[in-house]
Amino acid sequence: MVCEFAFSCQKYLLLHFRMYLQDEDSETEEFDADRKKFKSQKGNDTRQGMSFRAFQKVSGGKMANDNFVHEGSRRQLEEDQSIRSLKSEGSFNICKGELDVKNGKNTIGSSFYTFNKSEDYDSSEMHGIGKLKPRKSTENKYCRLSEEIDLDEKWFPLLDYLSTFGLKESHFIQMYERHMPSLQINVCSAQERLEYLSSVGVKHRDIKRIILRQPQILEYTVENNLKSHVAFLVGLGIPDSRIGHVIAAAPSLFSYSVENSLKPTVRYLIEEVGIKKNDLGKVVQLSPQILVQRIDSSWNARYSFLSRELGAPRDSIVKMVTKHPQLLHYSIEDGLLPRINFLRSIGMRNSDVLKVLTNLTQVLSLSLEDNLKPKYMYLVNELQNEVHSLTKYPMYLSLSLDQRIRPRHRFLVSLKKAPKGPFPLSSFVPTDECFCQQWAGTSLDSYLAFRQRLLLKDFAKKYEKRR
Numbered sequence: 001m002v003c004e005f006a007f008s009c010q011k012y013l014l015l016h017f018r019m020y021l022q023d024e025d026s027e028t029e030e031f032d033a034d035r036k037k038f039k040s041q042k043g044n045d046t047r048q049g050m051s052f053r054a055f056q057k058v059s060g061g062k063m064a065n066d067n068f069v070h071e072g073s074r075r076q077l078e079e080d081q082s083i084r085s086l087k088s089e090g091s092f093n094i095c096k097g098e099l100d101v102k103n104g105k106n107t108i109g110s111s112f113y114t115f116n117k118s119e120d121y122d123s124s125e126m127h128g129i130g131k132l133k134p135r136k137s138t139e140n141k142y143c144r145l146s147e148e149i150d151l152d153e154k155w156f157p158l159l160d161y162l163s164t165f166g167l168k169e170s171h172f173i174q175m176y177e178r179h180m181p182s183l184q185i186n187v188c189s190a191q192e193r194l195e196y197l198s199s200v201g202v203k204h205r206d207i208k209r210i211i212l213r214q215p216q217i218l219e220y221t222v223e224n225n226l227k228s229h230v231a232f233l234v235g236l237g238i239p240d241s242r243i244g245h246v247i248a249a250a251p252s253l254f255s256y257s258v259e260n261s262l263k264p265t266v267r268y269l270i271e272e273v274g275i276k277k278n279d280l281g282k283v284v285q286l287s288p289q290i291l292v293q294r295i296d297s298s299w300n301a302r303y304s305f306l307s308r309e310l311g312a313p314r315d316s317i318v319k320m321v322t323k324h325p326q327l328l329h330y331s332i333e334d335g336l337l338p339r340i341n342f343l344r345s346i347g348m349r350n351s352d353v354l355k356v357l358t359n360l361t362q363v364l365s366l367s368l369e370d371n372l373k374p375k376y377m378y379l380v381n382e383l384q385n386e387v388h389s390l391t392k393y394p395m396y397l398s399l400s401l402d403q404r405i406r407p408r409h410r411f412l413v414s415l416k417k418a419p420k421g422p423f424p425l426s427s428f429v430p431t432d433e434c435f436c437q438q439w440a441g442t443s444l445d446s447y448l449a450f451r452q453r454l455l456l457k458d459f460a461k462k463y464e465k466r467r
Contacts, residue, residue, distance in 0.1 A: 145169045149176045157187040165194075165207045175215045182215035190218045193226065200230050201244025214251035225254060232258050236266065237281030250288035265295055273299050274318040287325035298328045305332050309340060310354045324361035339364050339372070346376055347387045360394040375401050383409065383423035393425040402458065404428055407451040408435060414450070415440060 142159065145151055149172075159172060167175075175182055194207060197217075202210065210217060220226055233243055247253075256262050269275045269290070275283055284291060299321075306312040306320075320327055330336055343353045343363075356363060366372050375397055379385045390396060399405055405428055412418040412427070417440065427439050436444050 142169060142172075145172055148173050152184075155183050158183065158185060158190055161187050161191060162211065165204065165211070167208055167211065171208070171212060174212060178212075179215045182211075182218045185218045189221075193218060193220060193222055196222045196226055197244075197247065200247070201241065202247050203244060206244070206248040210248060210251040214254070217251055217254055220254050228258055229254050229262075232262055233284070236284055237278070238285060239281075242285050246284060246288045250292055252292050253288070256292060262291055265291055268295055268299075272296070273321060274314065275322055279322050283322060283325045287329070290325050290328060293329070295328065301332065302328060302330075302336070305336065309337070310350050310357075312354055316354060316358045319358055320361040324364070327361060327364060330364060336364055338368060339366070342368055342372055348391075352388070352391050355391050356394045356397075360398055363394070363397050366397065371401075372397065375399075375405070378405065382406075383425070385422045385425065389422070389425055393429070396425050396428060399428055402455065403451075407447075407454055408439075410454060411440060411447055411450050415442070417441070 142151060142156070145159075148169075162172075172183065197207070197210070198204065230243060230247075233246055234240070238246060253262065266280065269280065269283070270277055273295075303314070303317055306317050307314075327336075340353055340357075343356060344350075348356070363372070376387075378401060379389070379396065380387075396405070408427060409418070409423060427435065430438065432447060433444050436442055436447050440447060
């Protein structure tokens with residue numbers, strides 16, 4: 001009697017599942033945790049944790065008679081929420097369908113059918129009618145991360161969100177090693193903070209770099225930290241369009257107190273270094289790191305060096321810092337001194353060196369071997385100029401040899417418009433359009449085409465030398 005009743009219940013369920021499947025235009029695919037379709041497993045009890053279609057294939061459309069369902073559970077099965085939501089979930093397993101026959105207990109309950117937990121399905125990602133695209137399981141997604149660190153499932157929402165900015169498992173490991181608590185932040189809080197940074201001009205592509213350099217930024221609240229620091233930057237005269245640039249260049253500024261650290265640094269720059277208040281915003285834009293370094297020691301060391309080495313007056317050094325505040329970051333022994341000695345070696349006196357550095361301080365940032373020396377050799381050998389011309393046109397040293405100096409010189413030579421004697425360095429100063437009008441007397445397109453051919457020719461020569 002019990003077996004006949006159980007068999008009738010099973011036929012009833014099979015009938016309704018067939019009706020459900022016939023209503024669909026196509027079949028729903030079943031996947032395991034490795035994104036492979038299920039295969040029938042002969043000789044094994046495949047009812048537990050198995051999809052209905054796979055089970056039906058193995059059992060030949062008939063259910064075993066060792067399980068039964070009493071009358072009271074029939075209504076519960078028909079009303080079970082999991083059956084009603086089959087169309088939205090797309091995959092299910094028959095599980096927990098075992099009865100304690102010896103004790104006469106029905107252990108099926110409302111969990112007779114449970115949905116497959118090995119894959120998450122996104123109903124918005126349809127690939128074929130009636131087929132749901134399975135998303136990669138979270139466990140598989142962060143398998144490498146879980147091997148490297150003590151991964152907590154509570155971190156998954158945050159990791160998913162940060163992944164939208166291009167962060168990968170290797171980056172999360174860096175964050176963990178640099179500042180582990182940053183991975184424990186609630187995803188809603190992190191989203192609020194990063195969205196605020198975006199609203200003040202931080203570009204999406206810079207968020208990744210900011211987080212890797214300063215993962216603590218995920219912990220800084222908008223009201224008590226981020227807004228006050230942004231207001232401080234605005235107060236320095238930095239335009240809104242450049243706030244994001246400053247933050248991306250020096251995200252660590254959020255870890256410094258506005259009142260106890262940042263404002264005292266600004267006062268030192270004005271009162272001790274001598275930077276004008278109106279120039280302060282420009283100085284910070286050029287070198288945001290100036291706000292977070294030991295400005296007193298770096299200033300004193302470089303001021304003493306330039307005064308002693310070149311006899312530079314204070315006003316000249318202040319001009320250098322205002323034009324190129326990165327000067328305060330450069331090493332004296334490996335940066336400043338070798339470049340000063342190079343200018344001396346080509347025939348400049350200390351007064352000439354000081355004049356060049358005051359007008360074009362960024363010379364101190366240029367490579368000796370790849371920049372300064374090749375330009376000097378071209379100046380003397382090709383342009384037939386003397387070194388003293390650099391004191392009048394120090395800008396020459398900052399221009400690109402391949403993109404501007406050589407193409408313009410060769411173009412005028414090809415047109416037979418190059419003046420006799422020393423080539424005028426002033427021809428390198430104007431824009432390409434003005435150069436064509438004032439010096440070449442040709443169209444801009446003609447010059448650009450010539451430059452392109454020259455660049456390709458030079459590239460081919462360099463490539464042949466490397467082979």
